Amino acid sequence: MTGKDKFTPAERSAIMSRVRSWNTRPERIVRSTLHRLGYRYRLHDPRLPGKPDLSFPSRRVALFVHGCFWHRHPNCKRASTPVARREDWLQKFERTTARDLRNSAELEQHGWTVLIIRECQLKNTDWLAAVRRALTGPGHYTRRANSVCR
DSSP states (O other): OOOEEEESSSHHHHHHHHHSSSSSSHHHHHHHHHHHHTOOOOOOOOTTTTTEEEEEEEEEEEEEEOOOTTOOOOTOOOOOOOOHHHHHHHHHHHHHHHHHHHHHHHHHHTTTTTEEEEEEGGGSSSHHHHHHHHHHHOOOEEEEGOOOOO
16 A cells, blocks of 8 residues: 555544543453452543543552553554554654653652553553552552563
8 A cells, every 4th residue: 555545534534533542441451450459549530640541649650551553562563553644643653652751751750650551461461460569569660661562
């Protein structure tokens, strides 16, 4: 394909209108798992930078559940770039990743621990151990330690 979309503009619009930003399947998996384990949290707290998907105010932990495609998970096969309107997509991805970094940095400046769970990491339970460490441990966890695609 040489940059032309295989869908009509109306079809592409219908497809994109079904893409959710909140309550995604990966987010629901994380929420239900943590809730079953007895963790209680706030959803999309508007008082916090970036409105983390889950926040644990008493522990000052903010958790984001990122889709690999939209948030550009490095070295992940899900982080492909569409052929059609490639430059537009690259600009959008750049803005998204810059916003993610800005929100994380601001939260960390205010003393919050920021956790990022990637969509592809939900295949196994390694993410859960990282969340438990952050919620129960002395705060030695960093968000970069949990960014490997498995």
